[in-house]
Amino acid sequence: MKRHQNLLMMLAVLVLVAVPLWMVQKPAPGPDGTEVEIFRGADDQAKDVIATLAPGYRPWFKPLMEPPSGEIGSLLFALQAALGAGFIGYYLGVSVTRSRMRREHNKEAQC
Amino acid sequence: MHIMEGFLPVKHAIGWSIASAPFVVFGLHSINKRIKEKPEQRMLLGVAAAFTFVLSALKMPSVTGSCSHPTGTGLGAVLFGPAAMAPIGAVVLLFQAILLAHGGITTLGANIFSMAVVGPFAAAAIYRTAKTARLPFGLSIFLAASLGDLLTYVTTSAQLALAFPDPAGGFTASFVKFASVFALTQIPLAISEGFLTVIVLNALARFNPQELKEMNVVTAQEVQG
Numbered sequence: 001m002k003r004h005q006n007l008l009m010m011l012a013v014l015v016l017v018a019v020p021l022w023m024v025q026k027p028a029p030g031p032d033g034t035e036v037e038i039f040r041g042a043d044d045q046a047k048d049v050i051a052t053l054a055p056g057y058r059p060w061f062k063p064l065m066e067p068p069s070g071e072i073g074s075l076l077f078a079l080q081a082a083l084g085a086g087f088i089g090y091y092l093g094v095s096v097t098r099s100r101m102r103r104e105h106n107k108e109a110q111c
Numbered sequence: 112m113h114i115m116e117g118f119l120p121v122k123h124a125i126g127w128s129i130a131s132a133p134f135v136v137f138g139l140h141s142i143n144k145r146i147k148e149k150p151e152q153r154m155l156l157g158v159a160a161a162f163t164f165v166l167s168a169l170k171m172p173s174v175t176g177s178c179s180h181p182t183g184t185g186l187g188a189v190l191f192g193p194a195a196m197a198p199i200g201a202v203v204l205l206f207q208a209i210l211l212a213h214g215g216i217t218t219l220g221a222n223i224f225s226m227a228v229v230g231p232f233a234a235a236a237i238y239r240t241a242k243t244a245r246l247p248f249g250l251s252i253f254l255a256a257s258l259g260d261l262l263t264y265v266t267t268s269a270q271l272a273l274a275f276p277d278p279a280g281g282f283t284a285s286f287v288k289f290a291s292v293f294a295l296t297q298i299p300l301a302i303s304e305g306f307l308t309v310i311v312l313n314a315l316a317r318f319n320p321q322e323l324k325e326m327n328v329v330t331a332q333e334v335q336g
Contacts, residue, residue, distance in 0.1 A: 005249070006313055009306040016299045017171050024176040039172050042179040043113045043213075045292045046271060050118060053275045053285055059117025063212035076211050077168045084164030088311070091158050095318035 112182070112225050112267040112293065113207065116215025123274045128220025131197070134228045138197035145191065152191075155315075155322060159187030160199045162311060166304060167203055167226075173296040181304035182263050185256030186311060188231035189238050190328060200227025225266035234259030248316070248329060249309050257305030264293040264301075 027036045067073035166183030187196045204222050207213040214222050234255040241251035268289035277284035316329050323329045
């Protein structure tokens with residue numbers, strides 16, 4: 001039952017990611033021919049809201065280091081995710097083996 | 112929920128840094144104490160940090176047509192208590208601020224406050240309430256992780272609304288605008304985070320029941336069920 005439940009939840013996450021991709025349609029280009037971007041970062045959109053609320057506001061500090069391109073940025077994000085996923089995978093792998101060995105050990109002790 | 116570098120007025124930037132600092136310091140103290148008492152929990156603390164690393168790197172699309180990311184702080188808040196997540200969240204945010212120009216040094220305090228203070232504290236409180244109400248284990252975790260995630264983004268909206276009140280409608284009108292960017296986008300992502308957190312905790316409860324029992328996360332009864 002538990003495994004069934006986990007599988008269903010993974011499926012639900014996939015659906016939650018896939019549905020927006022399928023649902024959100026790209027609007028037609030504006031009158032001046034500029035493409036409308038979709039799936040921009042919410043952080044970026046917040047910047048636009050600030051620009052409308054306080055048109056005079058200028059950021060007073062620049063990032064110390066910016067990834068030289070979007071590719072490098074995605075490399076660093078992938079690295080961040082890979083480090084985390086690697087560690088979780090390692091720990092779960094150790095835990096699975098340890099719990100199996102414990103079970104086998106107990107079985108032997110009973111015999 | 113990352114407020115971009117330089118996008119908070121100086122006073123706000125300093126104010127949020129002062130507000131976050133004690134949580135980070137106290138969190139470090141509580142982690143140190145815990146590791147000294149129970150060194151075997153070190154690996155599990157690593158898992159909590161790793162989960163935040165993964166989830167905050169995943170930018171997912173939302174029905175609003177924009178992208179955002181989950182926070183992953185609910186898992187650690189349930190396992191180790193909310194205080195422990197402040198320094199862990201701070202490390203993740205610092206990594207992104209320095210290397211990725213995502214968030215920033217001047218907005219670090221505000222970002223720590225939303226992601227690593229409000230989120231985890233909300234998650235832990237919701238988990239405790241759900242347990243008292245005798246909700247099933249999975250549902251309690253789901254509610255804690257997803258609502259903690261959502262509240263992080265509500266906090267970011269409030270922080271920006273405080274800094275940039277609407278010329279006509281003041282704080283409230285501005286909050287509605289920022290929340291429609293952040294909180295609305297976050298709803299499906301928060302649900303995803305809830306599911307992912309339950310999946311990881313199900314695995315931990317199955318393969319590490321002893322540790323989780325010691326940490327008072329699950330009872331013996333729940334492990335068997």
